[in-house]
Amino acid sequence: MSDSIQYHLKVADLHAHQFEITIIIDAPKPEGQKLSCPRWIPGSYLIRDFAKHIIRVTAEDGAGKAVLIEKHAIDTWFVQAPPETLVVKVLVYAWDFSVRGAHLDHFHGFFNPIVGCLEVEGRTENTCLFTVECPDSKPHWQCATGMTPLACDDRGFGQYQLSNYHQLVDCPLEMGELSEFKFTAGNKPHRIVLSGVWQGSAERLLNDVQRVCQYLQNWMPDPALDFNHYSFLCNLTDKTYGGLEHSSSTALMAPRKYMPASMQATVTDDYAVLLGLFSHEYFHNWFIKRIKPSQFTPYRYQEISLTQQLWVFEGFTSYYDDLSLVRSGVISQQQYLSTLGKTITRYLMGPGQQVQSVTDSSFDAWIKFYQPNENTPNTVVSYYIKGALICLCLDALIRHHVGGGKSLDTIVFEIWKRYHTGGVPEKAIEALIGTIGGPHVTAFLEKALYTTEPLPLAECLAILGVRLDLSDDQKKSKTGHSHGLLLDSNGRVLTVLSGSAAERAGLASDDVIVALNQQMYAKDILDALPSGQTLGIHFFRDGILRETSLVAQALPKTVAQLSIGSESKARDLVDSWLN
Ligand SMILES: [Zn+2]
CATH class of the missing domain: 2.60.40.3650 (Immunoglobulin-like)
Structure with a gap:
């Protein structure tokens, strides 16, 4: 028995x-x-x-x-x-x-x-x-x-x-x-296991991932993580992308074109995303696999477990995943600022950030963020993206208002020391941040978490020595939006953003645009339309050909570009933040 x-x-x-x-x-x-x-x-x-x-x-x-x-x-x-x-x-x-x-x-x-x-x-x-x-x-x-x-x-x-x-x-x-690549980090055996069809330099991936893991293991205070070995299980795919964290492993899927070409190749945007995925899931070893909301201790697999704290666990993780890449030296400061700029653009471009608070987004994740539909960008804010940007602001504000070498890192270390064995009650992290950060930080956090007021990104970035420029150059943003329309390659409308020219033109999701000003549909025509001009649109809705006009309006300045500030101390500020 x-x-x-x-x-x-x-x-x-x-x-x-x-x-x-x-x-x-x-x-x-x-x-x-x-x-x-x-x-x-x-x-x-x-x-x-x-x-x-x-x-x-x-x-x-x-x-x-x-x-x-x-x-x-x-x-x-x-x-x-x-x-x-x-x-x-x-x-x-x-x-x-x-x-x-x-x-x-x-x-x-x-x-x-x-x-x-x-x-x-x-x-x-x-x-x-x-x-x-x-x-x-x-x-x-x-x-x-x-x-x-x-x-x-x-x-x-x-x-x-x-x-x-x-x-x-x-x-x-x-x-x-399977192809297995072993390394050691924090004196524990680790391995990357690649499956699927792939090309490129696994050795380069191994070197970079090891640097990130070693950096994080050295950076985080005791106690050390309690696994005996750790496995990155990575399936290289055509297009599928995603990751799921576990306590002694992670399951990853990423397009095979994200693999680095060689040991010496420069870090492409795709490879930076792949490294960010490895780093993200590894950071979850601390945030969510060990420190976790008390609602998850223990996990109850038969029922929904509600918490307002997902912004903490995905936000801190999404902030530190890329930050760990630059701090461990696998990407440059320039690459980091470019990635952060894209995150800011995605936050600003989504009308949902003016509708839903990040704590509500956490609480309703089960029915909203995880059940997206054509209207999600208009009504839902991502607790990953806004959570990461709240962390960015906290990092700046703590450095500025508290000083003495304190930063968001101080908060991370304190959370780990306090909660590495047990569940985190609702609002406990906010209280801890308030205790260390003082009244300015508390006031910021209250607004950031419970309202839809815009985050003070330009001010906070300036504290870190970084200049934020916003433009309306939506092409540069690579988000694919044009006059508030997100379309697939066949001209089918996926999403119409609230308040956009497309919404005013009466377009809706699932419409299929076939002609623009009597010419066969091509996205370039839409992209090139200047503000104030009118475009005739023929489209199918429910199998019937319809016609409308879109009047291009001035685009909001939501495309972020970050650069190191021009003041003499900016370089030192950036170095002390990113090194
Ligand atoms: Zn995550």
Whole structure:
């Protein structure tokens, strides 16, 4: 008899994209054993109902005799008077090409245990033994995960041990033809595992990522992170992009063109984004994987867990991800300012920043930020972007009003010291910032968090030695907006921004623009239209050809350009901020 819950993962059918998970429960509850499938995955605040990917659940006893298992809710199964050893088999359809679910084909397998490893009621804190089998038809495949191996072969297949169910569902795995690159940071083994088809210099990526990890490990005060090893599982794709943080690993997806060409190549915008993704998920080791809102301690996978604090966890992380790149020397100050300028542009360009506060955005993430529609830019502010810019302002204001070498870093260190083991109550971080920052900082934060008043970006950047110039050159912003229209390459309207010329012209999402001034639609014609001029537009709505005119209006100055200030001390200020 064992207290541990055993989970066994095998490929059931590569062609049909099916994994099978066998769950062995010794001594289940005699009065009846309940099992449930999580409805969401931590780090991605949306009810996903992973049970929808489950094709079939069956049960048997230790000798293989069938046992009745009944469904009691969309995500729960129940076995009345279970046998001494209860074996439950779950067949999962794995065709979710994202960092959040499971995906399986002839080329690779990706599996988040949260998809099919059911939670056994009353046994969440028990240790778990997880076994992963190599598919017979793929004897050359390898397997990589952040789990701790117990008895594995040198390709990573075999048995792993997890201290409880929370740790199990926090450890995705990747199987396939993998390329592994090892390094050490903070005296702990790390590795980058690349899957998918890719070209370029993995050695360069390894060097740069190691520098960032080492920088962060040195920079953060004790206690050190409590993992024994850390894995970046990165699938290089055509276009898919995303990342999800875990306690001893991260699952990343990024376009293969983001890879660096060579050891010597200059950092392209794409490569800077890739490095930012690695850095972002690594920073989450501190912010959200260990310091986390008290609503997430413990995670309750069956219900929405509301908090106003997502701006803290994604905001601090989004501020420090790129800052760590420049401070560790993998990108230049110029590149950093260019990236920060783009973040400011995205904040200013979205009408949603005048409608929703960042704390409301955090609270409503489950129904708004994570369920975007054509009107989202008009009504939702990103707690990533505004959160990061609040951090920028805090960094400047603390340096200016508190002095004595204090900065936002001081706050980060204090948060880590105080909350590395426990949940953070609502408003606790604000109180801590107020205590260290004093009245000016408190007054700023109150407005920044609970109102839609614009952030004092120019003033704060000036404190840091940086000049902010705003222009209406929307082409430069690369956001693709033109007169308030965001279109796909076929002229289909995706979004119409509030208050724009496009909105006044009566255009709406899903309209298909076919002609501009009697000429076949081309986006260049729209982009080139000067203020005050009128453009005739033919478009289809609901299959009927319609006509309207768009009168170009003066564009708002929302495109940010940052440069080092002209004052003599500006250079020193920038250096003390970015070095
Ligand atoms: Zn994040």
